[in-house]
Amino acid sequence: MKYIVNFLLKIKRWVIQLVTFGIWNSFLFPGLKILPCPGLNCYACPFAVFACPIGTLQHFIIIREIPFYTIGILGLIGSFLGRMSCGWLCPFGFLQDILYKIKVYKLKLSNRFGWLRYAVLIILVIIIPYLTFEPWFSKLCPVGTIQAGIPWLILQPDLRELVGWLFGLKIVILIFFLVWSVFTSRPFCRFICPLGAIYSLFNKVSAFQFKIDEELCSNCGICNKVCPMEIDVLGGSQQSQCIRCMKCIKACPKNAIKI
Numbered sequence: 001m002k003y004i005v006n007f008l009l010k011i012k013r014w015v016i017q018l019v020t021f022g023i024w025n026s027f028l029f030p031g032l033k034i035l036p037c038p039g040l041n042c043y044a045c046p047f048a049v050f051a052c053p054i055g056t057l058q059h060f061i062i063i064r065e066i067p068f069y070t071i072g073i074l075g076l077i078g079s080f081l082g083r084m085s086c087g088w089l090c091p092f093g094f095l096q097d098i099l100y101k102i103k104v105y106k107l108k109l110s111n112r113f114g115w116l117r118y119a120v121l122i123i124l125v126i127i128i129p130y131l132t133f134e135p136w137f138s139k140l141c142p143v144g145t146i147q148a149g150i151p152w153l154i155l156q157p158d159l160r161e162l163v164g165w166l167f168g169l170k171i172v173i174l175i176f177f178l179v180w181s182v183f184t185s186r187p188f189c190r191f192i193c194p195l196g197a198i199y200s201l202f203n204k205v206s207a208f209q210f211k212i213d214e215e216l217c218s219n220c221g222i223c224n225k226v227c228p229m230e231i232d233v234l235g236g237s238q239q240s241q242c243i244r245c246m247k248c249i250k251a252c253p254k255n256a257i258k259i
Contacts, residue, residue, distance in 0.1 A: 005208075005246075005259050008088070008246060009246060009249065009250060013087070013088060013245060013246075013247070014094070014097070016088050016089075017088060017089070017090075017091075017093075017094040017097070018094070020039070020088070020089045020091075021091045021094060023049065024037050024039065024041045024048065024049055024050055024091060025041065025045055025047040025048055025049065025091070025147070026047060026049060027047065027049075029049050032049050032050055033048070033049070033050060033051045034051065035050050035051060035073070036050060036051050036052070036053035036056050036070050036073055036074065037049075037050035037051065037052060037053060038053075038077055038085040038089045038090075039085055039086070039089040039090030039091055039092070039093065039195070040052070040053070040054065040090050040091070040092050040093075040141075040143050040193060040195045041090075041091050041092075041143070041147070042055075042141070042143050042144040042147040042148045043055050043056075043148075044144060044147075044148035044149075044152075045147040045148045045151065046148070046151050046152060046155060047151075048147070048148075052138070052143075052144075053070060053073075053074055053195055053198075054125055054137055054138070054141075054194055054195055055135060055137075055138045056070045057070055057071075057125060057126075058125060058129045058135035058136075058137060058138060059135065061125075061126055061129050061130050062129050062130070062133050062134070062135065074195075074198055074199070075202070077199070078198065078199045078201065078202030078206060079202055079205065079206055079207065080206060080207045080208065081199075081202075081206055081207075081208050081244065082199060082200070082202050082203040082206035082208060082209075082237070082242070082244060083196060083199040083200050083202075083203055083240075083241075083242060083243045083244060084206075084208055084243065084244035085199060086189055086193070086195075086196050086199060086243040087228075087243030087244050087245035087246075088244075088245070090189075090195075091143070091147070092142070092143045092188060092189075092193075093186060093189055093243075095146075095178075095181070096177075096181040096185070096186045096187070096188060096189065097186070097228065099178060099181040099182045100181055100182065100184075100185050100186070100228070102182050104182060104183060105183070106183060106184070106185075107183045107184045108184075108230060109184055109187070109190075109230070111190060111229070111230060111231060111241050113191055114190055114191060114240065114241055116191045116192065117190075117191060117192055117193055117194060117196055117197040117200075118197045120137070120192055120193075120194050120197070121194035121197045121198065124136055124137045124140075124194070125137045125194045137194065139166065139170075140169070140170060140173055142170070142173050142174040142176075142177050142178075142188070144170070145167075145170040145171060145173070145174040146174055149167060149170060177192075185228045185229070185230060186228050186229060189229070189243070190229060190230075190241060196243075200240035200241070201240075203237065203238050203239065203240055203242060204238045208237070208244055208259075209236070209237050209238065209259070210236070210237045210244075210246075210249065210257050210258060210259050211236055211237075211257075211258055212233075212234055212236065212256055212257055212258075213256045213257070213258055214256075216254045216255065216256035217234070217254060217256040218253075218254055218256075219234075220253065220254075222251050222252065222253065223248035223251055223252055223257065224248075225251075226247045226248060226251045227245075227247065227248055228243070228245060228247065229241045229242065229243055229245075233248045233257070
């Protein structure tokens with residue numbers, strides 16, 4: 001773990017995000033759709049290598065089976081990394097990071113509504129698919145729209161005849177989050193993402209943690225300014241919104257944040 005952390009502290013995070021996006025959506029590893037992707041990546045994308053973890057969970061809920069395999073993999077990732085996958089391995093998180101770099105007035109929002117992502121997980125991923133036999137989160141997911149819906153319409157023009165009101169709704173949802181991401185840092189991750197909700201359950205117990213050396217900390221607030229999830233970094237990495245992006249560690253002028 002020490003060597004991995006040292007490597008991540010030296011490299012630009014966007015490099016890892018770009019590389020993993022390419023891996024999740026390439027033909028380099030055919031036949032791996034039996035494995036859930038560590039980040040939120042659409043299974044239906046023409047180039048997807050891995051399965052969508054949330055889509056897989058819905059599938060098993062619909063067929064009335066317990067997804068031991070998927071739960072086990074997500075639990076293993078969460079046990080070691082917590083929400084680190086959100087910060088380093090998620091394509092939609094990467095897209096939100098890019099959009100937030102656009103220089104406009106920024107809207108700071110409190111994380112007190114972060115509980116909404118648990119509501120999405122329980123209601124839209126579990127309860128509604130169980131009752132309707134339909135994967136409704138996947139039907140509305142903006143990740144699926146940008147990675148699968150739009151590309152398939154480009155690659156196969158004949159499919160455009162099948163476009164209806166649901167796809168129109170999906171486009172509206174996608175545009176909403178893309179525009180919101182320009183003004184607010186990672187809004188989908190903070191308030192909606194059910195995969196982030198699952199990983200956040202492991203933040204308090206995961207192997208990867210950081211803490212503040214109070215003797216070195218000068219309370220300058222620089223760590224809070226660079227945090228993409230807008231948390232109080234002094235509260236530590238056990239907070240459910242911490243994605244372990246390590247921007248705070250790199251920015252701290254006193255090296256007061258210790259792994």
